[in-house]
Amino acid sequence: MAVRKAVIPAAGLGTRVLPATKAVPKELLPLADTPTIQYIVEEAAASGIEQITFVTSRTKRALEDHFDAAPELRAALEAKGADARLAAIDRAETLASYSFVRQRRPLGLGHAVLCAQANVGDETFGVLLGDDLVDNDADPCLKQLIRVHERYGGCVLAVMRVPHNDVSRYGVVSLGEQVEPGVHRVTDLVEKPAVDEAPSDLIVIGRYVLTPNIFAALEQTPPGAGGEIQLTDALRALIHAGTRVFACEFRGRRYDTGDPVGLLTTSIAFALKRPDLAPGVIAYLKTLRLD
Numbered sequence: 001m002a003v004r005k006a007v008i009p010a011a012g013l014g015t016r017v018l019p020a021t022k023a024v025p026k027e028l029l030p031l032a033d034t035p036t037i038q039y040i041v042e043e044a045a046a047s048g049i050e051q052i053t054f055v056t057s058r059t060k061r062a063l064e065d066h067f068d069a070a071p072e073l074r075a076a077l078e079a080k081g082a083d084a085r086l087a088a089i090d091r092a093e094t095l096a097s098y099s100f101v102r103q104r105r106p107l108g109l110g111h112a113v114l115c116a117q118a119n120v121g122d123e124t125f126g127v128l129l130g131d132d133l134v135d136n137d138a139d140p141c142l143k144q145l146i147r148v149h150e151r152y153g154g155c156v157l158a159v160m161r162v163p164h165n166d167v168s169r170y171g172v173v174s175l176g177e178q179v180e181p182g183v184h185r186v187t188d189l190v191e192k193p194a195v196d197e198a199p200s201d202l203i204v205i206g207r208y209v210l211t212p213n214i215f216a217a218l219e220q221t222p223p224g225a226g227g228e229i230q231l232t233d234a235l236r237a238l239i240h241a242g243t244r245v246f247a248c249e250f251r252g253r254r255y256d257t258g259d260p261v262g263l264l265t266t267s268i269a270f271a272l273k274r275p276d277l278a279p280g281v282i283a284y285l286k287t288l289r290l291d
């Protein structure tokens with residue numbers, strides 16, 4: 001069955017970007033004029049996803065508004081003949097069908113995914129985390145993972161190589177057999193290992209294809225690191241129970257927008273891709289004396 005549903009967990013507290021995220025959802029912080037979450041939804045839609053469930057929380061109501069109709073704004077833009085802006089606001093509304101579920105307490109990423117169970121049902125689904133942007137318009141990251149699932153079944157994790165000394169900040173995979181170039185079976189996962197204990201230099205980023213048995217595993221998963229219910233722990237349980245899990249070294253450049261430097265540098269990188277914005281940004285950058 002085609003993968004047509006995705007879950008976007010967006011109920012985290014966003015503490016690394018405080019005070020911006022005290023009242024504004026982290027996912028709505030913009031890269032130039034476009035909220036990060038919109039890039040994520042664009043990637044999902046371009047990967048064939050038709051139904052998106054956002055997992056939100058009390059302070060994230062504005063996310064619903066961003067993907068809803070905005071009749072007053074439409075009327076004002078129509079009256080002004082501002083067609084490009086009109087198209088930009090219509091786009092968010094029409095990329096997919098949306099539903100929103102609440103995670104009442106921030107009990108962890110695994111728990112957030114579990115909150116979407118009723119919407120996903122018994123289907124394989126995608127998960128996209130808003131902090132990770134992968135730039136590859138020609139072949140979106142989630143689509144690459146879905147192709148791996150279509151070929152081999154099971155769950156698929158997007159992984160990328162990092163310098164060995166950086167591994168302890170991430171979830172790291174232990175690799176089994178290679179099933180094709182860039183795609184391996186995963187034999188284990190380790191969350192934030194010490195540098196000398198890391199089983200590889202391949203870290204898990206925020207794109208997954210998950211089979212629906214992940215929900216039963218999450219229900220059985222006790223709080224782990226940081227007292228949170230970790231998706232990694234449920235995936236390990238699936239691996240040990242025999243579910244096939246694959247690591248896919250995706251093609252594309254990954255940007256981490258979860259902290260202030262990442263947000264700012266990604267904003268510059270994405271503005272430089274835009275013909276309408278790039279000249280102004282380049283002109284400013286050229287004025288900087290950085291040495």
Ligand code: UTP
Pocket residue numbers: 009010011012013014015016017026055103105106107108109111112129130131258
């Ligand atoms: P992070 O821990 O990286 O993000 O969670 P955060 O909590 O938003 O940010 P910091 O670390 O405090 O700055 C990874 C993803 O999981 C979601 C987050 O929204 C983010 O997309 N998440 C995390 C939830 O939806 N619920 C949770 O309880 C925890």
